[in-house]
Amino acid sequence: MPDLGIEVLLKGNNLMRLLAGLGVALKISLIAIGLSIPLGILIGMLVNGKNPIIKGIYRVYLEFIRIMPQLVLLFLVYFGTTRAFGWDLSGETASVFVFTLWGTAEMSDLVRGALISIPKHQYESSAALGLNRSQTYFYVIIPQTVRRLLPLSINLITRMIKTTSLILMIGVVEVLKVAQQIIEANRMSSPNAAFGIYLTVFFLYFIACWPISRLAAYLEKKWR
Protein backbone atom coordinates (compact mmCIF):
# COMPACT_ATOMS: atom_id res chain seq x y z
CA MET A 1 0.00 0.00 0.00
CA PRO A 2 1.65 3.24 -1.07
CA ASP A 3 1.61 6.24 1.22
CA LEU A 4 -1.38 8.31 0.17
CA GLY A 5 -1.03 11.02 2.75
CA ILE A 6 -4.43 10.37 4.27
CA GLU A 7 -2.96 10.07 7.78
CA VAL A 8 -2.08 13.77 7.73
CA LEU A 9 -5.78 14.44 8.15
CA LEU A 10 -5.78 12.83 11.56
CA LYS A 11 -2.76 14.77 12.77
CA GLY A 12 -3.52 17.59 15.16
CA ASN A 13 -6.76 19.27 14.19
CA ASN A 14 -6.15 19.20 10.45
CA LEU A 15 -9.55 17.77 9.58
CA MET A 16 -11.28 20.40 11.70
CA ARG A 17 -9.25 23.13 9.97
CA LEU A 18 -10.31 21.83 6.57
CA LEU A 19 -13.94 21.78 7.66
CA ALA A 20 -13.61 25.32 8.99
CA GLY A 21 -12.19 26.31 5.60
CA LEU A 22 -15.18 24.76 3.89
CA GLY A 23 -17.30 26.69 6.40
CA VAL A 24 -15.82 29.97 5.15
CA ALA A 25 -16.67 29.06 1.56
CA LEU A 26 -20.19 27.97 2.53
CA LYS A 27 -20.73 31.08 4.63
CA ILE A 28 -19.84 33.37 1.74
CA SER A 29 -22.05 31.49 -0.68
CA LEU A 30 -24.97 31.40 1.76
CA ILE A 31 -24.80 35.15 2.43
CA ALA A 32 -24.62 35.78 -1.31
CA ILE A 33 -27.56 33.44 -1.95
CA GLY A 34 -29.57 35.04 0.84
CA LEU A 35 -29.06 38.41 -0.81
CA SER A 36 -29.39 37.43 -4.44
CA ILE A 37 -32.61 35.43 -4.26
CA PRO A 38 -34.81 38.32 -3.02
CA LEU A 39 -32.92 40.83 -5.19
CA GLY A 40 -33.20 38.55 -8.21
CA ILE A 41 -36.94 38.07 -7.69
CA LEU A 42 -37.42 41.82 -7.37
CA ILE A 43 -35.39 42.65 -10.48
CA GLY A 44 -36.87 39.76 -12.45
CA MET A 45 -40.35 41.12 -11.77
CA LEU A 46 -39.32 44.71 -12.50
CA VAL A 47 -37.90 43.96 -15.93
CA ASN A 48 -41.01 42.01 -16.79
CA GLY A 49 -42.70 45.38 -17.18
CA LYS A 50 -42.62 47.51 -20.28
CA ASN A 51 -40.14 50.28 -19.48
CA PRO A 52 -37.56 50.12 -22.32
CA ILE A 53 -34.84 52.00 -20.40
CA ILE A 54 -34.97 49.60 -17.45
CA LYS A 55 -34.97 46.70 -19.89
CA GLY A 56 -31.96 48.09 -21.77
CA ILE A 57 -29.89 48.65 -18.64
CA TYR A 58 -30.86 45.23 -17.35
CA ARG A 59 -29.88 43.53 -20.63
CA VAL A 60 -26.38 45.06 -20.50
CA TYR A 61 -25.95 44.12 -16.83
CA LEU A 62 -27.14 40.57 -17.42
CA GLU A 63 -25.07 39.96 -20.54
CA PHE A 64 -21.90 41.41 -19.02
CA ILE A 65 -22.18 39.43 -15.79
CA ARG A 66 -22.99 36.24 -17.64
CA ILE A 67 -20.31 36.47 -20.28
CA MET A 68 -17.44 37.31 -17.91
CA PRO A 69 -15.87 34.44 -16.03
CA GLN A 70 -16.61 34.82 -12.31
CA LEU A 71 -12.90 35.00 -11.64
CA VAL A 72 -12.64 38.08 -13.85
CA LEU A 73 -15.48 39.67 -11.89
CA LEU A 74 -13.66 38.89 -8.65
CA PHE A 75 -10.50 40.50 -10.01
CA LEU A 76 -12.41 43.55 -11.23
CA VAL A 77 -13.91 44.14 -7.81
CA TYR A 78 -10.98 43.09 -5.65
CA PHE A 79 -8.16 44.73 -7.61
CA GLY A 80 -10.03 47.11 -9.91
CA THR A 81 -12.50 48.95 -7.69
CA THR A 82 -10.06 49.23 -4.80
CA ARG A 83 -7.64 50.92 -7.16
CA ALA A 84 -10.21 53.09 -8.88
CA PHE A 85 -12.10 54.27 -5.80
CA GLY A 86 -9.34 53.95 -3.26
CA TRP A 87 -11.36 51.98 -0.74
CA ASP A 88 -10.17 49.08 1.29
CA LEU A 89 -11.95 45.85 0.50
CA SER A 90 -11.31 42.53 2.20
CA GLY A 91 -11.31 39.46 0.01
CA GLU A 92 -14.41 38.18 1.75
CA THR A 93 -16.41 41.37 1.23
CA ALA A 94 -15.34 41.44 -2.40
CA SER A 95 -16.45 37.83 -2.88
CA VAL A 96 -19.83 38.39 -1.23
CA PHE A 97 -20.31 41.43 -3.45
CA VAL A 98 -19.35 39.61 -6.65
CA PHE A 99 -21.40 36.52 -5.89
CA THR A 100 -24.42 38.65 -5.04
CA LEU A 101 -24.01 40.56 -8.30
CA TRP A 102 -23.73 37.32 -10.23
CA GLY A 103 -26.43 35.46 -8.30
CA THR A 104 -28.86 38.35 -8.71
CA ALA A 105 -28.29 38.34 -12.46
CA GLU A 106 -28.84 34.59 -12.74
CA MET A 107 -31.81 34.58 -10.37
CA SER A 108 -33.53 37.49 -12.08
CA ASP A 109 -33.16 35.73 -15.41
CA LEU A 110 -34.72 32.58 -13.94
CA VAL A 111 -37.60 34.62 -12.53
CA ARG A 112 -38.09 36.39 -15.85
CA GLY A 113 -38.06 33.09 -17.72
CA ALA A 114 -40.53 31.53 -15.30
CA LEU A 115 -42.89 34.51 -15.57
CA ILE A 116 -42.74 34.48 -19.37
CA SER A 117 -43.42 30.74 -19.42
CA ILE A 118 -46.83 31.28 -17.80
CA PRO A 119 -49.20 31.31 -20.78
CA LYS A 120 -51.22 34.44 -21.37
CA HIS A 121 -54.52 32.63 -21.05
CA GLN A 122 -53.83 32.11 -17.35
CA TYR A 123 -54.02 35.88 -16.84
CA GLU A 124 -57.03 36.16 -19.11
CA SER A 125 -58.91 33.31 -17.44
CA SER A 126 -58.31 34.86 -14.03
CA ALA A 127 -59.60 38.18 -15.30
CA ALA A 128 -62.64 36.41 -16.72
CA LEU A 129 -63.24 34.85 -13.30
CA GLY A 130 -63.25 38.32 -11.81
CA LEU A 131 -59.94 38.07 -9.92
CA ASN A 132 -58.19 41.39 -9.48
CA ARG A 133 -54.48 41.91 -10.15
CA SER A 134 -53.14 40.92 -6.75
CA GLN A 135 -55.47 37.93 -6.57
CA THR A 136 -54.31 36.80 -10.00
CA TYR A 137 -50.71 36.94 -8.85
CA PHE A 138 -51.27 35.33 -5.47
CA TYR A 139 -53.56 32.48 -6.43
CA VAL A 140 -52.67 31.79 -10.06
CA ILE A 141 -49.30 33.09 -11.24
CA ILE A 142 -47.03 32.83 -8.20
CA PRO A 143 -47.88 29.20 -7.30
CA GLN A 144 -47.06 28.13 -10.87
CA THR A 145 -43.94 30.26 -11.05
CA VAL A 146 -42.59 28.88 -7.79
CA ARG A 147 -42.92 25.34 -9.06
CA ARG A 148 -40.83 26.14 -12.11
CA LEU A 149 -38.43 28.30 -10.18
CA LEU A 150 -37.60 26.25 -7.13
CA PRO A 151 -35.58 23.42 -8.75
CA LEU A 152 -33.66 25.94 -10.86
CA SER A 153 -32.83 28.18 -7.93
CA ILE A 154 -31.69 25.21 -5.87
CA ASN A 155 -29.35 24.38 -8.74
CA LEU A 156 -28.11 27.94 -8.60
CA ILE A 157 -27.17 27.35 -4.95
CA THR A 158 -24.92 24.42 -5.86
CA ARG A 159 -23.35 26.46 -8.66
CA MET A 160 -22.70 29.22 -6.16
CA ILE A 161 -21.08 26.85 -3.66
CA LYS A 162 -18.87 25.38 -6.38
CA THR A 163 -17.86 28.80 -7.61
CA THR A 164 -16.76 29.92 -4.14
CA SER A 165 -13.68 27.75 -4.65
CA LEU A 166 -12.41 30.66 -6.77
CA ILE A 167 -12.06 32.99 -3.80
CA LEU A 168 -8.76 31.28 -3.11
CA MET A 169 -7.40 33.34 -6.00
CA ILE A 170 -8.09 36.66 -4.28
CA GLY A 171 -6.48 35.55 -1.07
CA VAL A 172 -9.42 34.40 1.05
CA VAL A 173 -8.41 31.55 3.36
CA GLU A 174 -10.93 28.89 2.46
CA VAL A 175 -10.76 25.13 2.19
CA LEU A 176 -8.23 24.93 -0.67
CA LYS A 177 -5.93 27.46 1.01
CA VAL A 178 -6.09 25.51 4.27
CA ALA A 179 -5.31 22.37 2.28
CA GLN A 180 -2.24 24.07 0.79
CA GLN A 181 -1.10 25.15 4.27
CA ILE A 182 -1.51 21.64 5.68
CA ILE A 183 0.41 20.14 2.76
CA GLU A 184 3.21 22.67 3.14
CA ALA A 185 3.45 22.13 6.89
CA ASN A 186 3.74 18.35 6.47
CA ARG A 187 6.07 18.40 3.47
CA MET A 188 8.83 16.54 5.36
CA SER A 189 6.84 14.02 7.36
CA SER A 190 4.40 13.01 4.62
CA PRO A 191 5.48 14.12 1.15
CA ASN A 192 2.41 12.55 -0.44
CA ALA A 193 -0.07 14.62 1.53
CA ALA A 194 -1.14 16.48 -1.63
CA PHE A 195 -2.95 13.38 -2.87
CA GLY A 196 -4.89 12.62 0.28
CA ILE A 197 -5.66 16.20 1.23
CA TYR A 198 -6.86 17.32 -2.20
CA LEU A 199 -8.92 14.15 -2.51
CA THR A 200 -10.53 15.02 0.81
CA VAL A 201 -11.29 18.57 -0.37
CA PHE A 202 -12.76 17.08 -3.54
CA PHE A 203 -15.15 14.93 -1.53
CA LEU A 204 -15.95 17.70 0.94
CA TYR A 205 -17.26 19.77 -1.96
CA PHE A 206 -19.09 16.74 -3.30
CA ILE A 207 -20.75 16.11 0.07
CA ALA A 208 -21.76 19.77 0.28
CA CYS A 209 -23.28 19.95 -3.21
CA TRP A 210 -24.61 16.48 -3.95
CA PRO A 211 -27.61 16.44 -1.55
CA ILE A 212 -28.67 19.86 -2.80
CA SER A 213 -28.56 18.88 -6.46
CA ARG A 214 -30.40 15.63 -5.67
CA LEU A 215 -33.14 17.70 -4.05
CA ALA A 216 -33.35 19.90 -7.15
CA ALA A 217 -33.56 16.85 -9.42
CA TYR A 218 -36.24 15.32 -7.19
CA LEU A 219 -38.38 18.46 -7.20
CA GLU A 220 -37.97 18.84 -10.93
CA LYS A 221 -39.24 15.33 -11.52
CA LYS A 222 -42.06 15.63 -9.01
CA TRP A 223 -43.42 18.94 -10.30
CA ARG A 224 -42.96 18.44 -14.00
Added chain:
Amino acid sequence: MEQYLPLYQKAAVLTIRLGILGIVFSILIGLICSFVLYYQIPIIKRIVAIYIEISRNTPLLVQLFFIYYGLPKIGIPTNAEICGIAGLSFLGGSYMTEAFRSGLEAVDKVQLESAESLGMNRFQTMRYVILPQAVSISIPAFMANVIFLLKETSVFSAISLMDLMFTAKDLIGLYYKTTESLFLLVVFYLIILLPISIIGSLLERRVRYAGFGD
Protein backbone atom coordinates in the same frame (compact mmCIF):
# COMPACT_ATOMS: atom_id res chain seq x y z
CA MET B 1 -0.84 49.82 -22.79
CA GLU B 2 0.33 48.62 -26.21
CA GLN B 3 3.41 46.94 -24.82
CA TYR B 4 1.22 44.46 -22.97
CA LEU B 5 -0.86 43.52 -25.99
CA PRO B 6 1.48 40.74 -27.23
CA LEU B 7 1.40 39.17 -23.76
CA TYR B 8 -2.38 39.12 -23.82
CA GLN B 9 -2.48 37.81 -27.37
CA LYS B 10 -0.24 34.92 -26.41
CA ALA B 11 -2.36 34.22 -23.36
CA ALA B 12 -5.57 34.38 -25.38
CA VAL B 13 -4.19 31.85 -27.84
CA LEU B 14 -3.41 29.51 -24.95
CA THR B 15 -6.88 30.01 -23.46
CA ILE B 16 -8.54 29.32 -26.82
CA ARG B 17 -6.34 26.34 -27.65
CA LEU B 18 -6.82 24.59 -24.31
CA GLY B 19 -10.48 25.55 -24.31
CA ILE B 20 -11.10 24.06 -27.75
CA LEU B 21 -9.23 20.86 -26.97
CA GLY B 22 -11.11 20.51 -23.69
CA ILE B 23 -14.41 21.11 -25.43
CA VAL B 24 -13.64 18.55 -28.18
CA PHE B 25 -12.88 15.91 -25.57
CA SER B 26 -15.96 16.93 -23.60
CA ILE B 27 -18.06 16.38 -26.72
CA LEU B 28 -16.53 12.94 -27.23
CA ILE B 29 -17.12 11.96 -23.61
CA GLY B 30 -20.60 13.45 -23.79
CA LEU B 31 -21.49 11.50 -26.93
CA ILE B 32 -20.28 8.20 -25.54
CA CYS B 33 -21.92 8.69 -22.15
CA SER B 34 -25.22 9.91 -23.56
CA PHE B 35 -25.43 6.85 -25.85
CA VAL B 36 -24.65 4.60 -22.90
CA LEU B 37 -27.48 6.21 -20.95
CA TYR B 38 -29.85 6.25 -23.92
CA TYR B 39 -29.41 2.58 -24.77
CA GLN B 40 -29.34 1.69 -21.05
CA ILE B 41 -26.20 -0.43 -21.34
CA PRO B 42 -26.06 -2.34 -18.04
CA ILE B 43 -23.26 -1.75 -15.50
CA ILE B 44 -21.57 0.90 -17.68
CA LYS B 45 -24.61 3.09 -17.25
CA ARG B 46 -24.07 2.91 -13.46
CA ILE B 47 -20.49 4.05 -13.87
CA VAL B 48 -21.57 6.89 -16.14
CA ALA B 49 -24.21 7.98 -13.63
CA ILE B 50 -21.63 8.06 -10.82
CA TYR B 51 -19.19 9.97 -13.02
CA ILE B 52 -21.84 12.58 -13.82
CA GLU B 53 -22.74 13.10 -10.18
CA ILE B 54 -19.10 13.46 -9.13
CA SER B 55 -18.13 15.74 -11.96
CA ARG B 56 -21.15 18.01 -11.67
CA ASN B 57 -20.94 18.45 -7.92
CA THR B 58 -17.30 19.48 -7.59
CA PRO B 59 -15.60 22.70 -8.72
CA LEU B 60 -13.13 22.62 -11.60
CA LEU B 61 -10.49 24.31 -9.45
CA VAL B 62 -10.59 21.46 -6.94
CA GLN B 63 -10.52 18.88 -9.75
CA LEU B 64 -7.47 20.59 -11.23
CA PHE B 65 -5.63 20.75 -7.89
CA PHE B 66 -6.23 17.06 -7.40
CA ILE B 67 -5.07 16.13 -10.89
CA TYR B 68 -2.11 18.50 -10.95
CA TYR B 69 -0.75 18.23 -7.41
CA GLY B 70 -2.34 15.02 -6.15
CA LEU B 71 -1.94 12.48 -8.96
CA PRO B 72 1.87 12.81 -9.35
CA LYS B 73 2.15 11.62 -5.73
CA ILE B 74 0.83 8.21 -6.69
CA GLY B 75 3.08 8.02 -9.71
CA ILE B 76 0.91 9.52 -12.45
CA PRO B 77 2.98 12.27 -14.06
CA THR B 78 1.10 15.32 -15.28
CA ASN B 79 2.07 18.44 -17.11
CA ALA B 80 0.09 21.61 -16.70
CA GLU B 81 -1.43 21.74 -20.18
CA ILE B 82 -2.53 18.11 -20.27
CA CYS B 83 -3.84 18.51 -16.77
CA GLY B 84 -5.87 21.56 -17.75
CA ILE B 85 -7.37 19.77 -20.74
CA ALA B 86 -8.07 16.67 -18.65
CA GLY B 87 -9.77 18.71 -15.95
CA LEU B 88 -11.88 20.63 -18.44
CA SER B 89 -12.90 17.44 -20.22
CA PHE B 90 -13.73 15.72 -16.94
CA LEU B 91 -16.01 18.60 -16.04
CA GLY B 92 -17.37 19.27 -19.53
CA GLY B 93 -18.06 15.61 -20.32
CA SER B 94 -20.88 15.43 -17.81
CA TYR B 95 -22.40 18.73 -18.92
CA MET B 96 -22.30 17.62 -22.56
CA THR B 97 -23.78 14.25 -21.61
CA GLU B 98 -26.76 15.97 -20.03
CA ALA B 99 -27.21 18.21 -23.08
CA PHE B 100 -27.11 15.34 -25.58
CA ARG B 101 -29.17 13.00 -23.44
CA SER B 102 -32.00 15.49 -23.09
CA GLY B 103 -31.94 15.87 -26.88
CA LEU B 104 -32.05 12.11 -27.47
CA GLU B 105 -34.81 11.58 -24.95
CA ALA B 106 -36.93 14.38 -26.35
CA VAL B 107 -37.53 12.32 -29.50
CA ASP B 108 -40.88 10.65 -29.13
CA LYS B 109 -41.04 6.84 -28.83
CA VAL B 110 -43.73 6.82 -31.52
CA GLN B 111 -41.11 7.92 -34.02
CA LEU B 112 -38.91 4.94 -33.16
CA GLU B 113 -41.81 2.60 -33.73
CA SER B 114 -42.69 4.32 -37.00
CA ALA B 115 -39.09 4.05 -38.16
CA GLU B 116 -39.08 0.36 -37.29
CA SER B 117 -42.32 -0.23 -39.17
CA LEU B 118 -40.74 1.44 -42.20
CA GLY B 119 -38.09 -1.26 -42.06
CA MET B 120 -35.25 0.87 -40.79
CA ASN B 121 -32.62 -0.85 -38.71
CA ARG B 122 -31.27 0.59 -35.46
CA PHE B 123 -28.45 2.44 -37.14
CA GLN B 124 -30.70 3.99 -39.78
CA THR B 125 -33.22 5.03 -37.12
CA MET B 126 -30.44 6.75 -35.21
CA ARG B 127 -28.94 8.35 -38.31
CA TYR B 128 -32.07 9.58 -40.08
CA VAL B 129 -34.71 9.93 -37.38
CA ILE B 130 -33.30 10.48 -33.92
CA LEU B 131 -30.07 12.38 -34.49
CA PRO B 132 -31.38 15.21 -36.72
CA GLN B 133 -34.02 16.05 -34.12
CA ALA B 134 -31.85 15.41 -31.08
CA VAL B 135 -29.07 17.63 -32.41
CA SER B 136 -31.31 20.61 -32.91
CA ILE B 137 -32.96 20.14 -29.54
CA SER B 138 -29.62 20.03 -27.75
CA ILE B 139 -28.07 23.00 -29.56
CA PRO B 140 -29.05 25.66 -26.97
CA ALA B 141 -27.74 23.60 -24.06
CA PHE B 142 -24.67 22.70 -26.10
CA MET B 143 -23.80 26.32 -26.87
CA ALA B 144 -24.37 27.29 -23.24
CA ASN B 145 -21.91 24.56 -22.27
CA VAL B 146 -19.32 25.79 -24.76
CA ILE B 147 -19.45 29.28 -23.25
CA PHE B 148 -19.45 27.85 -19.74
CA LEU B 149 -16.36 25.74 -20.45
CA LEU B 150 -14.46 28.60 -22.08
CA LYS B 151 -15.23 30.71 -19.02
CA GLU B 152 -14.07 27.94 -16.74
CA THR B 153 -10.62 28.01 -18.38
CA SER B 154 -10.02 31.14 -16.30
CA VAL B 155 -9.05 28.94 -13.35
CA PHE B 156 -6.15 27.45 -15.32
CA SER B 157 -3.92 30.18 -13.91
CA ALA B 158 -4.06 28.31 -10.59
CA ILE B 159 -1.99 25.48 -12.04
CA SER B 160 0.53 27.97 -13.45
CA LEU B 161 -0.72 27.98 -17.03
CA MET B 162 -0.07 31.39 -18.52
CA ASP B 163 -3.59 32.18 -19.60
CA LEU B 164 -5.36 35.56 -19.57
CA MET B 165 -5.97 35.55 -15.82
CA PHE B 166 -2.34 34.66 -15.14
CA THR B 167 -1.12 37.48 -17.36
CA ALA B 168 -3.42 40.02 -15.72
CA LYS B 169 -2.41 38.94 -12.24
CA ASP B 170 1.23 39.05 -13.23
CA LEU B 171 0.99 42.60 -14.53
CA ILE B 172 -0.87 43.72 -11.42
CA GLY B 173 1.70 42.08 -9.18
CA LEU B 174 4.79 43.23 -11.06
CA TYR B 175 4.00 46.73 -12.25
CA TYR B 176 0.85 47.77 -10.38
CA LYS B 177 -0.79 48.35 -13.77
CA THR B 178 -4.16 47.40 -12.29
CA THR B 179 -6.49 49.45 -14.46
CA GLU B 180 -4.74 48.69 -17.75
CA SER B 181 -4.37 44.99 -17.16
CA LEU B 182 -7.95 44.54 -15.98
CA PHE B 183 -9.24 46.52 -18.93
CA LEU B 184 -7.33 44.33 -21.37
CA LEU B 185 -8.49 41.25 -19.51
CA VAL B 186 -12.14 42.19 -19.96
CA VAL B 187 -11.60 43.17 -23.60
CA PHE B 188 -9.90 39.89 -24.44
CA TYR B 189 -12.56 37.79 -22.77
CA LEU B 190 -15.20 39.76 -24.65
CA ILE B 191 -13.36 39.15 -27.94
CA ILE B 192 -13.35 35.42 -27.25
CA LEU B 193 -16.80 34.98 -25.75
CA LEU B 194 -19.04 37.55 -27.38
CA PRO B 195 -18.94 36.06 -30.92
CA ILE B 196 -19.73 32.61 -29.52
CA SER B 197 -22.61 33.97 -27.53
CA ILE B 198 -23.98 35.70 -30.63
CA ILE B 199 -23.52 32.60 -32.81
CA GLY B 200 -25.29 30.65 -30.08
CA SER B 201 -28.39 32.81 -30.14
CA LEU B 202 -28.45 32.83 -33.96
CA LEU B 203 -28.16 29.04 -34.10
CA GLU B 204 -30.85 28.71 -31.50
CA ARG B 205 -33.21 30.67 -33.69
CA ARG B 206 -32.30 28.65 -36.79
CA VAL B 207 -32.81 25.21 -35.33
CA ARG B 208 -36.16 25.91 -33.75
CA TYR B 209 -37.93 24.00 -36.50
CA ALA B 210 -37.34 20.88 -34.41
CA GLY B 211 -40.45 21.69 -32.45
CA PHE B 212 -42.75 21.70 -35.46
CA GLY B 213 -43.54 17.99 -35.16
CA ASP B 214 -45.93 18.39 -32.28
